[in-house]
Amino acid sequence: MNQWEVFVMDMSELAEGKDLALSIRTLNPGHHKYTYKHVRCQVSSNLDQHPDRLQVRMGRGQLSAAKFSIKVIEEIQRMPAKYA
């Protein structure tokens, strides 16, 4: 199970049952901890719904008590190809 984290200003950014585009960072231990990916995903407050876990921080870094499960559908490439 992968652990992810997201920053939101408002919980409404984490609508359940819809495809979302989020910048999430990995909390898996190791050298790459806290690096981001921009992904298409679905989240659910039912922790058994999706394979991975997502925790949430608010605008100034406060950790939210809310916990979600998350399914990463695909990575979205926002970066122009010339920088790859």
Place this chain on the structure above:
Amino acid sequence: MSKISAPRSNREFIEACVKAGDAVRIKQEVDWENEAGAIVRRACELGAAAPFMEKIKDYPGFSYFGAPLSTYRRMAISLGMDPASSLPEIGKEYLKRTNSEPIAPVLVDRKDAPCKENILLGADVDLCKLPVPLVHDGDGGRYVGTWHAVVTKHPVRGDVNWGMYRQMMFDGRTMSGAVFPFSDLGKQLSEYYLPRGLSCPFATAIGLSPLAAMAACAPSPIPEPELVGMLSGEPARLVKCETNDLEVPADAEIIIEGEICPDYKVEEGPFGEYTGYRTSPRDFRVTFRVNCITYRNNATMTISNMGVPQDEGQLLRSFSLGLELEKLLRSQGIPITGVYMHPRSTHHMMIVGVKPTYAGIAQQIAQLAFGSKLGPWFHMVMVVDDQTDIYNWDEVYHAFCTRCHPANGIHIYKNTTGTPLYPYATPHERKYSIGSKVLFDCLWPVDWDKTNDVPTTVSFKNVYPQDIQDRVLANWTAYGYPQTK
């Protein structure tokens, strides 16, 4: 000029600090995730020795040096002065050196540049190979650049800029940073690169000599490579980058080369800031794509941990902002006694002493200061007379609370340049970097009659004849008091 012997590299600086008791070697393993940051933070809040952390979890061979210039003692050591030098002495030395002849940097061969000992290119480039710390829990990311210089060059004018602009690791090849639009780099981008859709070559240098770092965060009009030369009394040693034609300090611990993207932005922040808060919102900011990393063997990453006083964000910046403002006011011939920014004000209040020889002098000072390049970084000016010791907050506070007329002495300037970092600013003002400013004029008005209108200061020194003062001082212990200085 007498020979200056200032530490020429971060390594020499650490050695000098350890020797003076102003740095501690931490041998036990420290975690890059929060623990290192927490050590630096506590050292700042206690005014304690700088931590040199020699063993970092997951990153054998790397070390950290935290809180490099968060005490006046370490500032004195960085300038090659006696660590016990007083603040006014350090300030005088800074003014002397930065008013001297510019000293141009020299270019050295790459074989003489320690920063080239290890080179990562192509698929090997990964910022996660560096011990990038999570400085404060809840930060938007691990910060690569907290005590560093971002090197760029204006493509037409050719002038070089080194600026300390925070840089967050977004992924192994991408950083995002808070480059404010009024900064030298911000202006380079908006004047040249962004309108043309061109990427701007950059190089981030980490683990600089303390005076190179001081130059990178000093708001001086002198190009930073020359400013370092003036501060240290010898030419800065630079070396060419691997992947662009910028030049970087040859003795730096780590160099990150790349390009600033004109057409791609990723999220940056939140981050603990010099005001003592996390204020500026997470936003899409200037984005740096990394093409090459070079570093010394056993590289030391430098960390500044900004938060409540006092760290470099307050101590060093109050120092250099105050002195650069002093130079500006003197260049205009204003009869000031000096400028002081108290670190506790987080360089938000500029205290100026002046001989009030003509009307409106406080407003002239405030308008110059607020209107200068440095203006966005502070929002209060307090002007006191030449009899008030600007370094003595008790005296300044007394003058403020007794001489500043609530209706006539407080002047408010609206819709000025601000930053997203001001804790008092409204969310709207932060989003658009809108500021406002205030002047506290604590001078007696020049149109008051000196004899009948201006109150007399009632103090031992001011109201008693000299012979009485002398007699009281001579008899002080005879009266039964303990001896005082």
